[in-house]
Amino acid sequence: MQAERNLGRVMATAHDPLSVIHEVRQQQQQLSVIQEVQQQKEHAEAQYYFTLLSGHKIPSVGLGTWRSGSFTAKAVFTAIVQAGYRHVDTAQEYGIQEEVGKALKAAMQAGIKREELVIASKLWCTDSAPDKVKPALLKTLKELELEDLDLFLIHWPISLKNGAHKPPEPGDVLEFDMEGVWKEMENLVRDGLVKDIGVCNFTVKQINRLLECAHIKPAVCQIEMHPGWRNDKMLQVCKKHGIHVMAFSPLGSTKRDLMHEPVVTKVANKLNKTPAQVLIRWGIQRGATVIPKSIHKERIIENIQVFNWKIPEEDFQALSSIKDQWRTMGGEILFVNEKHGPYKNATDVWGDDED
Numbered sequence: 001m002q003a004e005r006n007l008g009r010v011m012a013t014a015h016d017p018l019s020v021i022h023e024v025r026q027q028q029q030q031l032s033v034i035q036e037v038q039q040q041k042e043h044a045e046a047q048y049y050f051t052l053l054s055g056h057k058i059p060s061v062g063l064g065t066w067r068s069g070s071f072t073a074k075a076v077f078t079a080i081v082q083a084g085y086r087h088v089d090t091a092q093e094y095g096i097q098e099e100v101g102k103a104l105k106a107a108m109q110a111g112i113k114r115e116e117l118v119i120a121s122k123l124w125c126t127d128s129a130p131d132k133v134k135p136a137l138l139k140t141l142k143e144l145e146l147e148d149l150d151l152f153l154i155h156w157p158i159s160l161k162n163g164a165h166k167p168p169e170p171g172d173v174l175e176f177d178m179e180g181v182w183k184e185m186e187n188l189v190r191d192g193l194v195k196d197i198g199v200c201n202f203t204v205k206q207i208n209r210l211l212e213c214a215h216i217k218p219a220v221c222q223i224e225m226h227p228g229w230r231n232d233k234m235l236q237v238c239k240k241h242g243i244h245v246m247a248f249s250p251l252g253s254t255k256r257d258l259m260h261e262p263v264v265t266k267v268a269n270k271l272n273k274t275p276a277q278v279l280i281r282w283g284i285q286r287g288a289t290v291i292p293k294s295i296h297k298e299r300i301i302e303n304i305q306v307f308n309w310k311i312p313e314e315d316f317q318a319l320s321s322i323k324d325q326w327r328t329m330g331g332e333i334l335f336v337n338e339k340h341g342p343y344k345n346a347t348d349v350w351g352d353d354e355d
């Protein structure tokens, strides 16, 4: 608009015809750059959101906060105010929700509106019992200093007793009342405390069981997903039911060096992007929201520069062909190979809960 006004002013006031032509050309160039930037911005914004079953929008990139420790508040504030993130993923279990809350408050004081933000948290296993769901949510809201939450997820399809060991021991595991817990999750939506509800780490069988008893379908299923653990079956099943997938540990977390995987570095070099950007973009192109964690400003910014470019089909296929497939999440917390845990082993997706 400003360039258009300037252009009009030049036309109206200039006397020398040659200088008028020169200035008009300059202004036209300026105008087309502005238009291009505006189009790119709109394009990036359009790419930044997916729509959930409820009709609410969810960003395709969010900031992960697990293990962010004392750097959490700074990382969250940087992500929102300096890097343009509008989605933060956290959990009661991470022990940093008060830090997240401080950063959200500061971001809102800096002019970000609450309704622009999608804040997700999770119900920890020691609260995975019907009578504990609402108190757990209220505690989370208090820590985050929010009146409502955008997304509340069952963290694991498992119930643990209070004071369970970390990692839990077999004697810590209780019967998981999926139907009862989900009913209480639904009540949170009805009470206006939560906009959308969902699950994490569910197996295909558990998703199917949940769909049989749910009155409100899970909007989101958060699972480990990256080229080293594609999780194809879960992705397919979720897509079939319109459940949006949120990919955790998209960079391989701290256990898997995906950023030096030859195919990842090859594609990154070819596209002139970083390995992290290629991994994040790969998840988005599969239709998922991706939640990389970083406490470093330059990486936080880098990890959201994943719009206005695409991984070409042949490179996408190459990234989707890594043979060595295993989840980074599981073994260390005894959810894998545990009688009551969801998975039989690190490559199982169906789960043994009904075997």
Ligand SMILES: NC(=O)C1=CN([C@@H]2O[C@H](COP(=O)(O)OP(=O)(O)OC[C@H]3O[C@@H](n4cnc5c(N)ncnc54)[C@H](OP(=O)(O)O)[C@@H]3O)[C@@H](O)[C@H]2O)C=CC1
Residues within 6 Å of the ligand: 063, 064, 065, 066, 067, 089, 090, 155, 200, 201, 222, 223, 247, 248, 249, 250, 251, 252, 253, 254, 259, 274, 276, 277, 291, 292, 293, 294, 295, 296, 299, 300, 302, 303, 329
């Ligand atoms: N629902 C669930 O059960 C689970 C949910 N999650 C969620 O998913 C989020 C992401 O997963 P997470 O396991 O943390 O792992 P990520 O795959 O996001 O990897 C995080 C690691 O990558 C580093 N890193 C980040 N960006 C870059 C970059 N551009 N270049 C190089 N290194 C980088 C980080 O270091 P640094 O911080 O030093 O930059 C950190 O060591 C979690 O934080 C959590 O919110 C995770 C696991 C389970």
Ligand SMILES: O=C1CO[C@H](CO)[C@@H](O)[C@@H]1O
Residues within 6 Å of the ligand: 066, 091, 093, 155, 329, 333
């Ligand atoms: O999100 C996650 C990260 O931290 C937890 C352990 O404390 C995991 O269980 C989990 O799934």
